[in-house]
Each structure stands twice: as structure tokens, then as C-alpha cells.
Amino acid sequence: MTRLTILTGASRGLGAAMAEQLLQRGGTLLTLSRNVNAGLMERAAASAATLEQWTLDLAQPVQAAARLEAWLETLDGEGFEQATLINNAAMITDIGPLEDLAAGELSSALRVGLEAPLLLTAAFLRATRAWRARRLGTCRVLNISSGLGRFARASQACYCAVKAGMDHFSRSVALDQTADSQPAHIVSLAPGVIDTDMQTRLRAANPARFPDHARFVHMKESGQLDAPAVAAAKVLAFLERADFGEKPVADIRDA
């Protein structure tokens, strides 16, 4: 099968692990992060896959979405049996009560985690409207969400808002797509708890300002975190499911 995958946040963590596994499957992979992942270049060179890595800041989402749309319009949509956008990139702010946090950092986290996925989804849906994958029912948007989009936690107001917003715009886009004769399918998926930089930062937060600190430490110490490669395999298996999109908001732990 000829595949095109667009993946944000592939320089490390869950995104890097998904990118490695996607390259093993062949096809074309476009990644968007601020940093290049040199390991991916080696993987791509050793495989039949085509890799393009864009270094850009998703805190500038209007520019990123316009660039993606223009690039997609240069491609022959008949050439891909499957087209997928995975909105994986996110950032966490300093951990603490909302009023203690810097406005600029909060704004960046909202733009990277919520505004960019929404604008990239819009660009992707527009550009692929007449593509073969839309006729085949294999055009998909996977938004990487979090349980914190569904359960509020203290000292994480921005992250909770980002993921709740991601879940809810996914529900709304899914409704839009039901009215389309050639719909794309969209899911906002909580990927479980993963042993990445994001978890390291949560454990490094000041316990006095983070009531859940001990819980995050305990999850690590009791081996509850998935390795990125394990989580990536679960998420990519979910993406391939025949019923992908039937429920626009999902949790890998229920799959």
C-alpha cells in the first residue's frame, strides 16, 4: 500500500518512536518539529521509505498550516492509497497554578497543542478533498490527546484545556465529515502513560506547587509507563483499525 503520513513532534518521545515504525513500513513520511531527528535519516536511508523533515515552530501555526497545504497541493493525490495526519506534538508549561505561569509560555503551549492541530487538520482536509484515499475511506486524522483532556488536574490548566479542546474539535470535525460523500475519519486518542521527556519534566516539578507529583513519581517507580516504542506500536495499530473514527474520542487503554 502506498502511504503518506504527516507527523508532528517526531524529534523525540512518542513521535520519534512512531516515525521509526512508520519508516519500516515504507511510504512517504513528512515530519514537523523544531529539531531534526538524525536517527530517522539513517532509518530512511536503510529502508524503502521516503522521509522529509521540516524544522519549524508549531507555535507559529498559521505559517505551518499554510506550508503544509501548499506542499500537499504539489502532490499527486492519486498516488496514495492511504493519507494520514498525526497531530502528536505538544508542550507542557512550567507546572503550577495558572496565575503563577508566564503568559508567553501559556500562549505557546496553546498554539502548539491546540491551535496547530486544528489548523493542520483544516489544511489537510482541504488539500486531500479530491484524493484517492478519500474515495477509499483511508484518509485519517489522529490527534494525540491525553486523559487530562477528560479529567481535570490541579496545576495543569493549560494542558487540560489543550487536550479537552483537541477532543472536542475532533468530535465536531467528525460530525462535519459525516455530511461529506467522501469523508475523512478523525480520532482524538489518549495514548496511555509513556516514558518520555514530558514525564521527566512532570516528575521534576516542584511538589509544593503540584499536588499530583507523588502520583507521577509512583507511576514511574512502579513500572506503569510504556516505553515509547511500545506505546507507538499500540497507537499505530489503533490507526489501522477498520472501525477507526467510529468513536471520535478514544483511549488506547480501552482499545
Ligand SMILES: NC(=O)c1ccc[n+]([C@@H]2O[C@H](COP(=O)([O-])OP(=O)(O)OC[C@H]3O[C@@H](n4cnc5c(N)ncnc54)[C@H](OP(=O)(O)O)[C@@H]3O)[C@@H](O)[C@H]2O)c1
Ligand atoms: N508522555 C506521556 O505520558 C503522555 C501521556 C498522554 C499524552 N501524551 C501526549 O503524547 C504526545 C507526545 O508526547 P511525548 O511524551 O512524546 O512528548 P515529548 O517527549 O515532550 O515530545 C514532544 C514533541 O513535540 C515537539 N514539539 C514541542 N514543541 C514544539 C514546537 N513549538 N514546534 C514543533 N514541535 C514541537 C517536540 O519537538 P521539538 O522539541 O524538536 O520541537 C517533540 O518532538 C503529546 O501530544 C502528549 O501530550 C503523552
